[in-house]
Amino acid sequence: MRLPDSVTGSFLVALGAAAAYGGWILPPVPGQPVGPNVFPLVIGVGLALCGLAIVFGIGHSFEEEEELIPIEDGQAAAAPPPQNKLYSLRALLPPALLLFYVFAADRLGFIITAAVMVYVTSTALGAKWKLALPLAALSPFAIHLIFGKLLRVPLPAGLLPTPW
Amino acid sequence: MLKTLIDAFALISTWEVVIAMFAASVYGLVIGSLPGLSATMATALLVPVTFYLSPIAAIATIVAASSMAIFSGDIPGALLRIPGTPASAAYADEAYAMTRKGQAELALGAGVWFSAVGGIAGVLSLMILAPPLAEIALSFSTFEYFWLALLGLMCATLVARSSPVKAIAGMFIGLLVSCIGIENPGGVPRFTFGITDLFGGIEPIPALVGVFAVAQVMRAMLTPEPPPLPRRKFGSIMAGQWSLTRKYHWQMTRGNIVGIIIGVLPGAGADMAAWVSYAMSKRFSKEPQKFGTGHVEGLVEAGASNNASIASGWVPSLLFGIPGDTIAAIAIGVLYMKGLNPGPTLFTEKASSMYAIYLMFIIANILMIPLGIAMIRVAAYILLAPRSTVMPIIMLCCAVGSFAIGNNMFGVVTVAAFGVIGYVMEANGYPVAAMVLGIVMGTMVEQAFVTSLIKSDGSILPFFERPVAAILAAMAIGALLWPVMVWVWRKVKPAQTAAATSR
Numbered sequence: 109m110r111l112p113d114s115v116t117g118s119f120l121v122a123l124g125a126a127a128a129y130g131g132w133i134l135p136p137v138p139g140q141p142v143g144p145n146v147f148p149l150v151i152g153v154g155l156a157l158c159g160l161a162i163v164f165g166i167g168h169s170f171e172e173e174e175e176l177i178p179i180e181d182g183q184a185a186a187a188p189p190p191q192n193k194l195y196s197l198r199a200l201l202p203p204a205l206l207l208f209y210v211f212a213a214d215r216l217g218f219i220i221t222a223a224v225m226v227y228v229t230s231t232a233l234g235a236k237w238k239l240a241l242p243l244a245a246l247s248p249f250a251i252h253l254i255f256g257k258l259l260r261v262p263l264p265a266g267l268l269p270t271p272w
Numbered sequence: 273m274l275k276t277l278i279d280a281f282a283l284i285s286t287w288e289v290v291i292a293m294f295a296a297s298v299y300g301l302v303i304g305s306l307p308g309l310s311a312t313m314a315t316a317l318l319v320p321v322t323f324y325l326s327p328i329a330a331i332a333t334i335v336a337a338s339s340m341a342i343f344s345g346d347i348p349g350a351l352l353r354i355p356g357t358p359a360s361a362a363y364a365d366e367a368y369a370m371t372r373k374g375q376a377e378l379a380l381g382a383g384v385w386f387s388a389v390g391g392i393a394g395v396l397s398l399m400i401l402a403p404p405l406a407e408i409a410l411s412f413s414t415f416e417y418f419w420l421a422l423l424g425l426m427c428a429t430l431v432a433r434s435s436p437v438k439a440i441a442g443m444f445i446g447l448l449v450s451c452i453g454i455e456n457p458g459g460v461p462r463f464t465f466g467i468t469d470l471f472g473g474i475e476p477i478p479a480l481v482g483v484f485a486v487a488q489v490m491r492a493m494l495t496p497e498p499p500p501l502p503r504r505k506f507g508s509i510m511a512g513q514w515s516l517t518r519k520y521h522w523q524m525t526r527g528n529i530v531g532i533i534i535g536v537l538p539g540a541g542a543d544m545a546a547w548v549s550y551a552m553s554k555r556f557s558k559e560p561q562k563f564g565t566g567h568v569e570g571l572v573e574a575g576a577s578n579n580a581s582i583a584s585g586w587v588p589s590l591l592f593g594i595p596g597d598t599i600a601a602i603a604i605g606v607l608y609m610k611g612l613n614p615g616p617t618l619f620t621e622k623a624s625s626m627y628a629i630y631l632m633f634i635i636a637n638i639l640m641i642p643l644g645i646a647m648i649r650v651a652a653y654i655l656l657a658p659r660s661t662v663m664p665i666i667m668l669c670c671a672v673g674s675f676a677i678g679n680n681m682f683g684v685v686t687v688a689a690f691g692v693i694g695y696v697m698e699a700n701g702y703p704v705a706a707m708v709l710g711i712v713m714g715t716m717v718e719q720a721f722v723t724s725l726i727k728s729d730g731s732i733l734p735f736f737e738r739p740v741a742a743i744l745a746a747m748a749i750g751a752l753l754w755p756v757m758v759w760v761w762r763k764v765k766p767a768q769t770a771a772a773t774s775r
Contacts, residue, residue: 116700120441127448130463137458142725144458147718151447158441166437166759199490199695202667206486206688209671210681218672225671226664232493235660243661251668259324261676 113162120159128152201232217266218256222248280627284635289329293632296333297340297639301647302654304341306662307354307498308491311341311542312598313484317666319477319606320673327610328628334606335629336636338599339391342542342579343644346383347651350376354498359542359578362550369566377507378516382571384644385513386524390576391637393528394535394583399630401536401587402619408740409591409616414727415735417592418720419744421713424538424594426751428709434701436755442702445693446710447717449474455715457722469682476712477605478674478686483704484598485670486691489663491698497659504652509645520572523553527573531580536587538709541597542578549577583633590614590626593716598705601712 131148205225213221227244235243255261283289296318303314315338322330345357349364350371360367370379412420429439452463453473464470517524527549534545553573554563563570585596586603593614595601607614612625619626647654674683694704728734736742 110699111696113700116702120445123448124444127451127463131451134458134462135460140726141730142457142722144456144460144462146722146725147456148448148451148462150721151444151451155441155444155448158437158444161437162435162441196494198493200692201493202486202489203688203691205667206671206684206691210684210688213681222668222671225667229489229664229667230660233658233660233663234497235658239658239661243664247665247668251665251672255320255672255676259321259676261320261672262679263672263675 113165117159117162117164120162121156122159124152124154124156124159126152127155198232202229205229213266214264215266218252218263219248220267222251276623276627279624280631283328283624283628284332284631286326286329288326289332289632292325292329293332293336293636293639296336297636297643300337300340301344301643303337304344305347305356305647305651305654306657307348307352307356308488308659309662309666310357310484310488311338311345311359312480312602313488313666314338314341315599315602316477316481316484317669317673319481319602320676322606323609323676327612328625328632330606330610331603331612331629332632334599334603335632336639339387339579339582339633339636340640340643342582343383343387343575343640344647344651346387346575347380347648348498348655350379350383351504351651352498352655357543359546361543362546363571363574366550366564366566366570369564370568370571371566373566375566375568376504377509378512378568379571380506380648381509381511381513382516382568383575384641384648385510385517386527386572386575387579387644388637388640389517389524390528390531390579391583391640392634393576394532394580395630395633395637397532397536397580397584398587398590398633401584402590402626405587405591406616406619412616412740413738414720414723415738415741416744418717418724418735419741419748420592421594421717421720423744423748423751424588424592425706425709425713425717426748427537427540428706429703430751430754434703438700438702439706442697442704442706443710445697445702446707446712447714449479449707449711450714450718456718469680469685474686474711475677475683476708477602477677478683479690479711480598480602480605480708481670481674482687482690483694483708485666486687487694487698487704489667489670490691490695492659492663506649509648510641516568516572520569523569523573524576526552526556527576528580531577532584534577535581535584535596538588538594538596540581541585541599541705542581545581546574546578550574579637586629590618590629591616593713595709595712598708601708604712 127148131145131152134145136145137143205228209221209225223244226247227240230240230243252263256263300314303309304311315334318333318337322333341357342359345355345360346367347356349355349360350367353364353368355361355364367379370376425443429436429443452470454461454471455473456462461471530549530552531545534540534548550570550573553570554560557563557569581597582599585600588594588596589600589604591614593604595604604614612618612622670687671684674687675681677683697704697707724735736745
């Protein structure tokens with residue numbers, strides 16, 4: 109997900125301009141010179157200026173390159189991750205699962221949705237089904253016990269209500 | 273004074289507080305020791321639980337968990353060379369070198385002991401600094417608050433270990449996020465795009481959970497699993513710590529002081545304190561050649577420093593609502609939720625609560641010694657837990673916790689969105705701590721800014737008229753110009769040397 113500075117900088121310029129414009133068109137408070145429009149305007153302009161500076165590489169010399177800890181003897185060398193486009197998309201799995209939770213929890217209920225989330229995350233991190241399956245079966249109940257029962261968070265029951 | 277102290281004791285000597293503190297300590301030790309789970313993340317995931325606790329018990333959990341997590345990050349650092357929290361990264365190499373020399377006990381013992389000493393020094397600074405500052409702060413007008421907030425934001429960008437321009441951009445993004453909603457000077461829906469859920473604005477806590485927890489799970493998806501901890505038998509852990517204290521008392525004190533100063537600076541927290549103190553220790557050491565080969569001196573200074581910053585980070589948080597570090601940013605959210613709104617009056621009206629906070633910090637740091645020793649002994653078993661079992665649970669806690677904040681699914685969407693934002697920012701060198709500070713302080717900055725503008729009636733003079741305001745303004749502008757000066761200096765210096773050599 110490392111993008112060139114020109115891309116992120118240009119995005120910030122656009123975001124800043126949009127924010128400044130969005131602030132500009134807000135209705136002012138009658139009889140007062142400053143209202144809700146000033147702050148977004150200032151921030152938008154500032155953000156756009158920062159974006160421009162980043163595009164032109166100002167301040168880049170301050171950035172520290174990430175230090176890679178060399179692997180020592182005795183520590184097993186990890187296999188280098190496969191370098192294809194799809195691999196880096198794995199990072200989007202956690203937010204996707206959270207959105208899945210938002211849409212599915214009310215229909216399927218907390219236990220089933222949570223079990224799916226745990227199973228998928230665990231497998232994606234390399235767990236075998238022998239580990240992932242019991243984890244997915246038990247951890248939703250544990251979390252429900254703590255949050256639903258103890259802390260009284262109204263978790264949706266859905267298709268599979270908990271025994272308590 | 274004595275009466276408030278007795279009241280404070282009464283506040284904390286309830287079963288709820290005692291149990292909350294003990295449980296949070298164990299939780300903090302475990303989370304801190306697991307590589308990839310930071311102290312900030314531990315604190316952020318605690319917040320939903322604090323809803324259901326009394327105010328003092330809620331603060332107790334945060335105090336205990338954050339102090340413990342900062343120490344226990346040293347454990348995998350020393351044994352595996354993988355820091356458990358970013359705050360231990362500065363000296364993980366050194367501690368690991370000691371372990372390889374067969375001095376694991378000494379390294380870990382120094383971690384526990386000097387963390388506890390540093391933590392207590394931090395509390396003392398909080399007790400000594402906060403009340404007189406509160407006196408001064410009582411006379412602050414919106415102009416002073418505006419400059420103070422600006423100074424806080426600028427400090428956060430200065431200390432970021434990244435490009436200052438990117439840090440300022442991150443801060444602006446945070447401020448922009450805080451613009452969302454109808455809580456603005458005009459009370460009009462701003463940047464809500466007709467979505468009702470956005471009318472209330474973006475809550476800081478789900479945003480923090482997203483940035484610190486979800487983004488971490490996202491990174492875990494792409495990084496290899498850390499190796500398991502080799503099991504070993506430890507000798508006495510505290511042996512030799514007293515002689516170390518006597519030998520390195522000056523280094524320890526310097527570490528404490530540096531940690532306190534960095535903690536008070538907004539946005540700079542334990543990790544920065546550890547880096548600065550370790551570098552300082554090496555710079556001023558009589559035997560700098562020993563650094564990196566398993567020398568305990570840097571460990572003493574940096575360990576004393578990072579824990580000192582935890583308590584002193586609460587000074588600006590309690591006084592002005594300006595977080596001293598990311599953990600304090602979360603603490604501010606909890607303080608507001610519990611009706612302990614930060615401000616100088618907190619020290620006069622809720623003095624017993626303040627004393628209770630001091631006492632809890634002291635107790636947490638004393639408790640750290642026995643619990644920390646126990647943790648070191650069982651760490652090998654806890655670190656056996658593979659990432660593929662820990663991360664799914666973290667995900668569930670993110671979902672349920674963010675839902676619990678408003679009993680609203682929109683919180684979960686916020687967490688997911690900020691997970692992506694935090695991940696992309698971090699990957700591209702934009703410091704997320706600056707954004708977090710912007711989100712937390714945004715409303716306050718805007719209020720101070722707009723009120724000051726209205727009061728000044730278009731003139732710029734009142735911003736500088738009052739003496740304190742003028743000093744703060746000079747400092748804020750200086751902080752803004754500092755990177756520019758460094759940049760110019762760097763440009764001029766090579767040119768000069770080049771000119772000198774060519775002559």
